[in-house]
Amino acid sequence: xxxxxxxxxxxxxxxxxxxxxxxxxxxxxxxxxxxxxxxxxxxxxxxxxxxxxxxxxxxxxxxxxxxxxxxxxxxxxxxxxxxxxxxxxxxxxxxxxxxxxxxxxxxxxxxxxxxxxxxxxxxxxxxxxxxxxxxxxxxxxxxxxxxxxxxxxxxxxxxxxxxxxxxxxxxxxxxxxxxxxxxxxxxxxxxxxxxxxxxxxxxxxxxxxxxxxxxxxxxxxxxxxxxxxxxxxxxxxxxxxxxxxxxxxxxxxxxxxxxxxxxxxxxxxxxxxxxxxxxxxxxxxxxxxxxxxxxxxxxxxxxxxxxxxxxxxxxxxxxxxxxxxxx
Numbered sequence: 001x002x003x004x005x006x007x008x009x010x011x012x013x014x015x016x017x018x019x020x021x022x023x024x025x026x027x028x029x030x031x032x033x034x035x036x037x038x039x040x041x042x043x044x045x046x047x048x049x050x051x052x053x054x055x056x057x058x059x060x061x062x063x064x065x066x067x068x069x070x071x072x073x074x075x076x077x078x079x080x081x082x083x084x085x086x087x088x089x090x091x092x093x094x095x096x097x098x099x100x101x102x103x104x105x106x107x108x109x110x111x112x113x114x115x116x117x118x119x120x121x122x123x124x125x126x127x128x129x130x131x132x133x134x135x136x137x138x139x140x141x142x143x144x145x146x147x148x149x150x151x152x153x154x155x156x157x158x159x160x161x162x163x164x165x166x167x168x169x170x171x172x173x174x175x176x177x178x179x180x181x182x183x184x185x186x187x188x189x190x191x192x193x194x195x196x197x198x199x200x201x202x203x204x205x206x207x208x209x210x211x212x213x214x215x216x217x218x219x220x221x222x223x224x225x226x227x228x229x230x231x232x233x234x235x236x237x238x239x240x241x242x243x244x245x246x247x248x249x250x251x252x253x254x255x256x257x258x259x260x261x262x263x264x265x266x267x268x269x270x271x272x273x274x275x276x277x278x279x280x281x282x283x284x285x286x287x288x289x290x291x292x293x294x295x296x297x298x299x300x301x302x303x304x305x306x307x308x309x310x311x312x313x314x315x316x317x318x319x320x321x322x323x324x325x326x327x
Contacts, residue, residue: 054277056102056130061271063104065315069258070104073321074112077194080252080323081163096161096186097121098151098179099169103131103144109165110140117143119157123150151179159186167196170242171233180246187326193248195239195322200224201279202258202317204272204307205298211305212294220279223286239322248324260315268315269308273299276307 063070093116097106100120110118122128128146135144147157152174164183173179183193201224208214228235240250260268280295287295297305307313 052126054274054281056127058271058274058278059102059104060134061267061274063102063107064267065260065265065271066258067108067265069256069319070108071112073196073256073319074108076254077163077192077323078112081192082190093117093163094159094161095119096157096159096164098156098164098166098183099123099172100131100146101127101169103134105165105167106131106144107134107138107140109163110143116163117145119145119147119161121147121149121151121157123148151182156182156186160188160191161186162188162191164191164193165196166194168198170195170239171197171235171237176237176242177245180242180248184247184326187248189326191326192251193243193324193326195243195324197235197237197239197320199236199318199320200228201275202315204275204313204315206312209294209298209305211297212290216291216294219287219291220283223283224279227282227286239320240324243322243324247326249327250322250324252321252323254321256319256321258315258317258319262311264313264315268313269310271315272307272313273301 093113095106095109095113095116095118097103097109097118097120100106100122103120106118106120110116120128120131122131125148128148131144132141132146135141149155149157164187166183170176170179180193187193200221203217203221205217207218209216240253243250276295277299280292280299283295284292297303298307300306301308303309
């Protein structure tokens with residue numbers, strides 16, 4: 001990945017469940033999450049978004065802080081991928097990243113499979129431009145192709161692909177069945193589809209912050225959940241059933257619980273700051289004045305109560321992963 005700080009931590013990452021067997025982005029309605037991925041559908045953000053720079057920073061930092069999680073996940077995908085045994089280093093492997101955002105999945109897969117090429121699809125031109133900048137900086141521009149497309153209205157890039165990756169993006173689709181049918185057609189026989197989804201925004205804070213009313217983060221999560229529900233997003237979906245409905249064979253599932261505690265990655269404070277800045281903007285018309293004031297204090301980079309000065313931060317979240325194959 002693009003920062004060695006991502007490796008410099010001893011964390012409490014644990015796999016809560018493994019059965020046979022991947023940001024974030026955030027809407028103005030209070031929906032947000034990590035995984036470093038962007039949008040597959042037309043809900044994407046562009047430069048006109050007042051805090052687009054905060055969003056891209058959050059996505060980049062999400063990938064950095066959760067680097068080890070991504071590394072373990074792509075390692076598991078490598079184990080499941082039979083083709084790599086015949087193609088050392090994934091030589092010639094064609095990968096499609098749906099809802100690529102700033103490229104967390106793209107670059108994790110390029111690192112895992114040094115011989116692979118990735119087609120990164122996102123509905124936001126600005127996200128695609130940011131991914132291209134990062135690819136050039138990392139010296140892998142020749143292995144990355146970006147495509148700006150809304151998967152609810154436009155066709156997937158032409159296959160066949162060996163691996164399709166969709167992290168924190170499927171729930172944005174207005175027509176998941178139609179998109180997954182396209183994925184099946186784009187996969188080569190034996191190719192894998194990896195779907196990574198999550199329940200919501202990561203949790204960072206203790207219940208009692210020492211300022212404001214206890215339970216701020218729980219109230220933020222409740223407001224975000226209401227926003228997702230009102231927006232009709234496909235959260236808490238059984239993507240295994242969706243994948244089977246598209247004619248794919250689910251070959252593995254995993255739930256990964258991430259629980260990072262001190263010593264945290266060096267970038268954690270900046271990650272929490274960017275994340276809560278987005279939360280504050282999204283919930284400005286939802287939370288009461290006291291909670292907004294508390295968020296203002298937490299997101300004051302120079303203030304005495306700002307998250308950059310706190311030593312009680314954590315990063316807690318769960319990711320659900322399904323892997324399906326085209327027969």
